[in-house]
Amino acid sequence: MTGIAAITMPRWGLTMEEGTLTGWLVGLGEETRQGVDVIEVESTKLAGTVEAPATGILRRQVIAVGQTVPVGALVGVIADADVGDEAIDAFIATFAPVDLDVEEGGASEPRIVSVGEHRINYLRKGGPGPVVLFVHGFGGDAAGWGFVQEVLAADHDTIALDLPGHGASSKAISDGSLAGQAAIVADFLRALDLGPVNLVGHSMGGGVCIALAAAHPDHAASLTLLAPMGLGAEINADYLSTFATAQRRRDVEPALRLLFADEALVTKALAEEVVKYKRVDGVSEALAAIERAILDHGSQKAVLREDLAGLAQPVALLAGAEDRIIPPAPVAALGGTLLPSVGHMPQVEAPDQVIAAIRKVARA
Amino acid sequence: MPKKSMRTALNEAMAQEMRRDPTVIVIGEDVVGGQGGLGETSVGGVFGVTKGLGEEFGLDRVIDTPITESAIIGTAAGAAVAGLRPIAELMFVDFLGVCFDQIFNQAAKFRYMFGGKARTPLVIRAMTGAGVRAGAQHSQALHSIFTHIPGLKVVVPSSPYDAKGLLIQAIRDDDPVIFLEHKTLYDIEGEVPDEAYAIPFGEANVLREGRHATIVALSRQVHTAMDAASQLASKGIEVTVVDPRTTSPLDEDTILECVEETGRLVIVDEANPRCSFATDVAAMVADKGFAFLKAPVRMVTAPHAPVPFAPVLEDAYVPDAARIIAAVESIVANEEAAA
The missing domain is CATH 2.40.50.100 (RNA polymerase II/Efflux pump adaptor protein, barrel-sandwich hybrid domain)
Structure with missing residues (x-):
């Protein structure tokens, strides 16, 4: 140099x-x-x-x-x-x-697109390159992909969206089931005039991605699924209901600690960011509606293993070995990667492995 | 998230609640402004916080009054028990003294004296604090006086985000709320969602976490405390900064939790020091958290004196970062900071 x-x-x-x-x-x-x-x-x-x-x-x-x-x-x-x-x-x-x-591949302002009755907020960075679509989990948002999206934006066209009821998208929920949310994401892709995209889904967003690829194979180039819903019936339903109802930082903190293997990642500032979202008018109702649509007596309503098995696209499966929200056993049984010392948030606790997994399956 | 000034955040809170709930009204001196009519001359209060509300909601819901504080609060308290949700504006908190009967004996007591059957959903907005060369009668920080009265809730926001969420909560709350806006904060900017949201009362905001000491600060002093905290960090002293957001109710749990983590407490308040928010928090921690303390509790406040008019004296009167740093350093031993 x-x-x-x-x-x-x-x-x-x-x-x-x-x-x-x-x-x-x-x-x-x-x-x-x-x-x-x-x-x-x-x-x-x-x-x-x-x-x-x-x-x-x-x-x-x-x-x-x-x-x-x-x-x-x-x-x-x-x-x-x-x-x-x-x-x-x-x-x-x-x-x-x-x-x-x-900076190149740097941040861009979020944008809003109307999809049916919903207004969907999304954050698009990078490009040109293969399109990567990030779909967050229950109570998450587009910003949660921060580091992973930032890095991939260097040679990909990356889009992170806020599902209905989340982030800066409209809060009304028409159909909160995995298939219902997948239909909205499919409409979102059509509204942006995108061809097949590389889907990256976390938790509930993983289930949404499986349902989307099964219903619209032409929209999916590949799937990277992090601790996805839809592979088995077991789920920590207490976490979902605590998260959906907690209104104060001190009530949210214990729930957030369940997300990580390293509980020290849950700072008061992180909890405050989460309750900022929880305080917005309509969010509690939205989360309750989604919870009812994806859970049935404390179990996952939709098991999509056959849909997943039927997909022709390349699939990367990852989960934290110490996941306390969705047990990682089904991921292991399907030949996926279990990440040691990682909880339910691989994109936060093991971003490098997540990035590597996406790079491996993503295609133009 | 869009950035907005505290003035815009407060205006948005009132406009959104007035759209949502037709019982919300605004009443006060010059809240429409100008010559009592709508249009270019309607300035929306001394600092323009209610600007545009008269145009959107009409003069039946945005009511200019004569200069008579007791009538403004009497009218608003009566309207509240009769089913409206009035937001009364009194310009300077210093003027609340002329309507203490309406506030202390009427609004604050209705729920109690009518056996819990009366609701008084009343918000009283006023400007607080020194720093704009307005003299001793327009510069006081009187939150402690209202905190003393059961039946009142007292809100002292420090950021545009908090201002909007706390004002929406105040409007939706069924009890009288004293909402105090620091004059020097109207132009500060911060991220504020476009959507409506309510911040529950009695929930402190922890702006920064450190291991050596906890600073509890209110309103404008939150910014001074954050400035002090970053200067202390460069000297190796890491402090937690807690903004209680409301002095009544008070989030004792968060303050105690932070004191337990740090073992040291400095309270920063630009109010006068006797029988004040600062002494209240110091006493609460001495009572409920004495075992956590490794050092004496320190208070950084204004002196027990009126706010001076001379600019140099006014600047010396208000707590600054140097005084906060000195207070923290006086209780954090050197070897502790180096560890």
């Missing part, structure tokens, strides 16, 4: 404004290579690693582990050994924070 390269605080998703440095993966003065993980970062929603922007020697660690800085701020400096200390000091002194909004 020639010159000096900056390691900066990344922006994972539109809502991230600052991040905390949680670790250096390369020591000061050590050599690193472009694309190798160099720092560990945590935001209120996510934890992950950042790759070195260039090959060279880590010449400066500008901030300390534990420090929180705005996105785009300088975290470290990489340069060759022959670059003088004065030049590096000058680089740090004059560094202007990167405006990550305009």
Whole structure:
């Protein structure tokens, strides 16, 4: 390399404004290579690693582990050994924070499209490249894919939507069943005039993706299913009803802890973000309606194993070995991957494996 | 999520609730504004918070009054028990003194004295706080006085998001609510959903989590506390910042939980220090959380003096980040911060 390269605080998703440095993966003065993980970062929603922007020697660690800085701020400096200390000091002194909004594959403003009686909010990033559609789970939203979508946007056209009743989409629920939601997602794809897309579904969204591919095979190029519903009858119904009814942060927190293998990921700030959504008019009713449509006496209503078995498209199946919401056994039985030390949120606790799984099956 | 000012967030809360519920009315001095009519001269209050409501909902629901606070609150309290949901605006909280009987003896007591059969869904909005060179009679922070009275709920929002959600909750609430807007916060911007949402009263917001100390702060002081927190972080001291959002009801559980995690407490309040929100929280923690404390509780408040008019004195009167930092450092031992 020639010159000096900056390691900066990344922006994972539109809502991230600052991040905390949680670790250096390369020591000061050590050599690193472009694309190798160099720092560990945590935001209120996510934890992950950042790759070195260039090959060279880590010449400066500008901030300390534990420090929180705005996105785009300088975290470290990489340069060759022959670059003088004065030049590096000058680089740090004059560094202007990167405006990550305009970076390639960077964030774009969410958009709304009308689908029948619903208004569907979605976040589209990246392109050109194969289209990847992210479908979140019960009570989730488009922003929850943050890191995974951010990375894939580099060489894919990525779209994360908010299902009806969720995020910034309209809250009225017409048919909350997996098949009913799949029909709305199919209409959404038609409204955007998209051909076959690579479906990525989490939990309830995984069940929606199976139902969608079964009903409209022409809409699906591949499926990546994370801890999906629809593979068996068992589910932690208490979690769903607690999540659907809790109105206060202190009531939501215990439910959120069930989502992760590492319960320390549930900060008060994360819980506050969740109750922000729960407070919106119509959300409690929407979640209750969906809960009634997907559960029957504490079990999953729709078992879609035969639909899944009948699909011609490539399918990637993943689940956390420590999933406490949907037991991971059916995923293992179908030859899927069980991720150790991961709970119900592989996209948060093991984003790299999720990204690798999507890359493996996704096609144009 | 769209960014909006606190002024816009408050306006949106009132407009959305007035659309949803025809019993919601707005009453006060200059809430339509101008010459008492609609159009270009209707400024919507001193700071424009009610702008446009007169045009949309008409002069039967957005009512300009003479300068007589006791009549505004008397009318609004009566309308509330009779079935409307009035939002009364009193400009400056300092003026609530001229209608204490309507607030303390009437509105706050109806539910109790009528055996629980009367509802008084009344919101009283007023501006609070120093910082705009308005002098001793227009700059006080009087939330503590209303917190003292059972039957009143007291809201002190610090952000546009909280302002909208708390005002919607206040309008939907069946008890009288004192809603205090800090003059210096009307132009701050933050993410505010377009949709209606209600933040339940008595639910504190934890803006930042640290392990060395807890700062409890209200209204404008939440911003000062966050500024102090980031400066402290660069010195290796990590603090939790708690905004109770409402002083009545008070989210004691969250405050105690944070004090248990950190062992140290600093309360920041720009009100005068005697018989105040700051002393109330200090006493509550001493009573219910003494075993958690590793160091004395510190208070950073205004002095026991009126708000000065001289700009340099007014600036010195209001708590600032330097005083908060000094208070935190006085109870966080050096070896602790380095650990």
